[in-house]
Amino acid sequence: MIAAAALALLPLVSAYSKTFVVPHIDGKDDSPAVVAALANYSSDSLILFKKGVTYNLWTPINFGTLKNSEVAFEGNATYPTDIATVQAEVAKSTFPGHWIKIAGTNVTLRGTTDPNWGWIDSHGQQWWDAVQQTNRPHGISFVVTNGVVKDMKLWQPIAWNFLFNGGKNIHAFNNRIHAVSTTKAFPFNTDGFAAGGTNLLIENNHIVNGDDCITVGSGANGVHFRNNYCEGGHGMSIGSLGKAGAVASVQNILFENVVMKNHLYGARFKSWTGGNGIARNITWRNIVLNNVPFPIYVTQNYWDQNLGPKPTTDSPNNTNIEDMIFDNFSGTQLDLPYVEGSCVSDPCWYSVANATGKEIVIFDLYHNTTRNVVAKRISGLNPISNAKPAVMCDPTAIDNDVGFVCQNGPYVATPVGYTR
Numbered sequence: 001m002i003a004a005a006a007l008a009l010l011p012l013v014s015a016y017s018k019t020f021v022v023p024h025i026d027g028k029d030d031s032p033a034v035v036a037a038l039a040n041y042s043s044d045s046l047i048l049f050k051k052g053v054t055y056n057l058w059t060p061i062n063f064g065t066l067k068n069s070e071v072a073f074e075g076n077a078t079y080p081t082d083i084a085t086v087q088a089e090v091a092k093s094t095f096p097g098h099w100i101k102i103a104g105t106n107v108t109l110r111g112t113t114d115p116n117w118g119w120i121d122s123h124g125q126q127w128w129d130a131v132q133q134t135n136r137p138h139g140i141s142f143v144v145t146n147g148v149v150k151d152m153k154l155w156q157p158i159a160w161n162f163l164f165n166g167g168k169n170i171h172a173f174n175n176r177i178h179a180v181s182t183t184k185a186f187p188f189n190t191d192g193f194a195a196g197g198t199n200l201l202i203e204n205n206h207i208v209n210g211d212d213c214i215t216v217g218s219g220a221n222g223v224h225f226r227n228n229y230c231e232g233g234h235g236m237s238i239g240s241l242g243k244a245g246a247v248a249s250v251q252n253i254l255f256e257n258v259v260m261k262n263h264l265y266g267a268r269f270k271s272w273t274g275g276n277g278i279a280r281n282i283t284w285r286n287i288v289l290n291n292v293p294f295p296i297y298v299t300q301n302y303w304d305q306n307l308g309p310k311p312t313t314d315s316p317n318n319t320n321i322e323d324m325i326f327d328n329f330s331g332t333q334l335d336l337p338y339v340e341g342s343c344v345s346d347p348c349w350y351s352v353a354n355a356t357g358k359e360i361v362i363f364d365l366y367h368n369t370t371r372n373v374v375a376k377r378i379s380g381l382n383p384i385s386n387a388k389p390a391v392m393c394d395p396t397a398i399d400n401d402v403g404f405v406c407q408n409g410p411y412v413a414t415p416v417g418y419t420r
Contacts, residue, residue, distance in 0.1 A: 016044050016045050016046040016068070016069065016070065017044045017045070018040070018041055018044060018045040018046070019045065019046045019048060020037045020040075020041040020045060020046070020047050020048065021048050021050055022034055022037075022047065022048065022049050022050070022055060024053045024054075024055055024056070027056075028056065029056050029057075029058035029059055030055045030056045030057065030058075031056075031057050031058060031059040031060065031061050032059065034047065034061050034063075035061060035062070038063060038064055041069075042063075042064060042065065042066050042067065042069065042104075043066065043067040043068055043069060044067070044068045044069065045066075045069045045070075046069070046070050046072060047063075047069070047070070047071045047072070048072045048074065049072065049073045049074060049075045049077060050074055050075050051074040051075050051112065051114070051117050052075060052117075053075040053076070054075060054076040054077065054078060055075055055076070055077040055078070056077075056078060057077045057078065057079055057099065057100075057120075058079070058080045058085070059089055060089060060095060060096055060098070060099045060100070060101070060137070061099070061100050061101070062096040062101045063100075063101060063102045063103070063104075064103065064104075065103045065104045066102060066103070066104035066105075066107045066144075067104050067105050067106060067107075068105070068106045068107075069104070069106075069107055069108075070107070070108040070109075070110065071102065071107075071108070071109050071110075072108075072110050072111075072112075073110070073111045073112070073118050073120065073152065074111070074112045074114075074117060074118060075117060075118070076117060076118065076119045076120070076121065077119070077120045077121070078120075078121045078123070079099065079120075079121065079122045079123055079137075079158075080123075081123050081126075083126060083127060083130065083132055086135070086136075086137060086158070087134060087135035088135075089137070090135040090136070090137050091135050095137075096141075097138060097141060098137065098138045098139060098140060098141035098163065099122075099137045099138070099139060099140070100139065100140045100141070101140075101141045102140075102141065102142050102143070102144065103141075103143050103144060104144050104145075105144060105145045105146055106144075106145075106146045106147075107142075107144045107146075107147045107148075108147065108148040108149075108150070109140070109142055109147070109148070109149045109150075109152065110148070110149070110150045110151050110152065111150070111151040111152040111153050111175075112151055113151055113174075118151060118152070118153050119153045119154075119155045120152075120153070120154050120155065121155045121156060122139070122154070122155070122156055122157045122158045123156060123158070124156040124157050124158040124159070124179060124187060124190070125156050125181065125182060125183070125185070127158050127159075128181050128183075128185035128186060128187050128188065129183055129185045131185070133188065133189075136158050136159045136189070137158060137159070138159065138160040138163065139154065139157050139158075139159070139160055139161045139162065139163075140152075140154075140161065140162050140163065141163045142162060142163065142164055142167060142170065143163070143164065143165065143166045143167045143197075144167055144168075144170065145167070145168045145169060146168070146169045146170075147167060147169070147170045147171070148170070148171050148172075149162065149170065149171075149172040149173075149175060150171075150172070150173050150174050150175065151174050151175065152175045152176070153175070153176045153178075154175075154176065154177045154178065154179075155178050156178065156179060156180075157177065157179050157190055157209075158190075159188070159189040159190055159191075160189060160190070160191050160194065161177050161179075161190065161191060161192055161193070161209075162175070162192065162193045162194065163193075163194040164193065164194065164195050164196065164197045164200055165194055165195075165196030165197060165217060165219065166196065166197055166219070167197035167198070167200065168197055168198045168199055169198070169199045170197060170199070170200050170201070171201045171203075172193065172200070172201070172202045172203075172205065173201075173202070173203050173204045173205065174204050174205065175205045175206075176205070176206045176207075177190070177192050177205075177206070177207045177208065177209055178208055179208065179209040179210055179232075180208055180232070181210070181341075184341075186210055186341035186342055187209060187210035187211075188210060188211070188342060189210070189211050190209040190210045190211050190233070191209070191211040191212045191214075191215055191233075192205070192207040192209055192211075192212065192213045192214055192230070192233070193205075193207075193213070193214040193215070193225075194214075194215055194217060195214055195215070195216050195217070195220055195223050195225070196216065196217035196218060196219045196220045197219070197220065197223070198219075198220070198221045198222055199221075199222040200220075200222065200223045200224065201224045201226075202214065202223070202224070202225045202226075202228065203224075203225070203226045203227045203228065204227050204228065205228045205229070206228075206229045207228065207229065207230050207231070207233070208230075208231040208232050208233075209231075209232060209233045210232060210233055210234075210341065210342065211233050211234050211342075212233060212234045212235060212236070212237045212268075213228070213230035213233050213234075213235065213236055213258075213260070213263070214228075214230075214236050214237065214255075215237045215238075215239075216237065216238045216239075216250060216253055217239070217241075217250070218241055218246070218248040218249060218250060218277070219249060219250075220250045220251070220253060221249075221250075221251045221252055222251075222252045222253075223252070223253045223254070224254050224256075225253075225254070225255045225256075225258065226254070226255070226256045226257050226258070227256075227257045227258070228257075228258050228259075229258075229259050229261075230258060230259065230260050230261070230263060231260075231261040231262055231263070232261070232262050232263065233263055233264070234263060234264045234265055234268070234342075235260070235263050235264060235265030235266055235267065235268040235292075235294075235297075236255045236258065236260070236265075236266070236267055236268065236284065236287075237265070237268045237269070237270065238250055238253065238268070238269040238270070238279060238282060239268075239269060239270040239271055239302070240270045240271060240272055240302050241270070241271040241272065241275055241277060241279065241319055242271045242272045242274070242275015242276050242277055242318075242319045243272045243275065244272070244274075245274050245275065245276055246275065246276065246277075247276040247277045248271070248275060248276065248277030248278070248279070248319060249277050249278055250277075250278075250279045250280070250282070251278070251279075251280045251281055251282075252280075252281045252282075253281070253282045253283070254282075254283050254285075255267065255283070255284045255285070255287070256283070256284070256285045256286050256287075257286045258286075258287050258288070259288045259290070260287065260288070260289045260290065260292055260331075261289075261290040261291065262290065262291050262292075263289075263292050264292070264293060264294060264340050264342075264350060265292065265293075265294045265295075265297050266284075266287060266289050266292045266294065266295040266296060266297075266329065267284040267287065267295070267296050267297070267326055267329075268294070268297045268298075269282070269297070269298040269299070269321070269324070270299050270302040271299070271300045271302060271317075271319035272302045272319070273300075273301050273302065273317060274317065274318075275300075275317065275318065275319040276318045276319060277318070277319050277320070278319070278320050278321075278322065279319065279320070279321050279322070279324070280321075280322040280323060281322070281323045282321075282323070282324045282325070283324075283325040283326075283327065284296075284325070284326050284327070284329075285325070285326075285327035285328050286327070286328050287328070287329045287330075287331075288329075288330055288331050289329065289330070289331035289332060289333070289381065290331050290332055291332055291334040291384065292331070292332070292333060292334060293333065293334045293335070293338070293340075293350075293357070294350070294359070294362065295329055295331075295333050295360045295361070295378075295381050296326050296329065296360065296361040296362070296375055296378070297361075297362045298321075298324070298362065298363050298364065298365065298373070299362075299364040300317050300319055300321070300364065300365055300366045300369060301317075301364050301366070317366040317369055318369070319369070320369050320370070320371075321365075321369065321370045321371070321373060322370070322371045322372060323371070323372045324370075324372070324373045324374075325372075325374050325375075325376070326361075326374070326375040326376070326378065326403075327375075327376055327377055328376075328377040328378075328380075329360075329375075329377070329378040329380065329381050330378075330380030330381060331380070331381060332381075332382060332383070332384045333358070333359075333360050333381055333382065333383045333384065333389065334383075334384055335356075335357045335358045335383035335384060335385050335387060336384060336385055352392070354392075354408065355392060356390050358383045358385075358387050358388070358389060358390045359389075359390045359391055359392050360378060360381040360382075360383075360389045360390070360391065360411060361375050361378070361391045361392070361393070361404065361411070362391070362392040362393075363391075363392065363393040363394070363397075363398065363402065363406070364392070364394075365393075365394065365397040365398055366397060367396065367397050370397075370398050370400075371400065372400055373398060373400065373402055374400070374401070374402055374403045374416060374417075375402060375403040375404060375417065376403040376416060376417045376418070377417070377418070378403070378404075378411075378413075378417070379411075379413055379417075379418075388410055388411070389410070389411040390408075390409060390410055390411055391404055391405075391406075391407065391408070391409070391410075391411045392408050393406035393407060393408070394406070394408075395407065401414050401415075401416040402414075402416075402417075403416045403417030404417050
């Protein structure tokens, strides 16, 4: 799938000629001291948030372009507890787009393996309770060439967490995201990883959130997402691609050995009606699902529900799919009545017309836009009610054997679907 050489990330420097220990003053914002120090500590440097201290990150930190450097969160850190204070920062013309922004070459961002330290607390619960979605900050932008993100721990993030879009040769591992509401409020848009870069290896992470565990966007090439645990969100997603006719490109993507618990989707692909571009060589394999309503879901007919009804299949579509494989899925499909926390409309945004709720695969494809889309070794997926699994698939929209009888009806594997 992805050449080993493409994932052989370059080693980063292990020693630095300069160290800046971030100072802390109780009741004061610690971010300005970091920003001021960057004039002298942007290369060959260790920037250390030391253990035993809870730092006040009351304003954003734009680290700029670092070289051969490391940012280490060995202590804890906290955003402002007041929603209005954060919104005011985001509204400024100088806001860097993320509360923590890092660019450069040969850069490490790390936390600590100590379970009590290295946490960044964004106080997201109060935002969710207030259903406050105005001027929410994105979390961490790490757009570097040759980078490592490890042992970071994010507690109750307001919304989006890690962004790697545009990065190259990044290894992210042993990170934790905890976006778990303690009330009935839903943690909207708490996406785990935005992976639109090149040669990204994301492994051994623990993500509990309320949106995509990972979303792979346009420009991604060589993304490997493996050995991760995902709970409570919206799946391992490609897209959405081709909004407003934009030309998208996603190639050489592998998701493997992932546990998905209480997710709305398992494997998901979405491209906009009228979109353009290519999605090629994409595989999900060895996926274990627990209570997932939509284990495998592919649509080339994504649309903005706020703008009206779903477009007809006569609408133009040029986002082509080539070599998309779903291999070895097992576990339980949630077919019992439920309302997922992000549902705020009737019908819910994720409802599928004419579905029985027992579908383990939904292929919503356009005619003459796909080649070699296959779901094999998925007979280990079963509705939690012990009902017979079903599928949704239009046989006139696809000309290859998809691994099961392409119909709106019972799941019946074909010889291709049994391939081992």
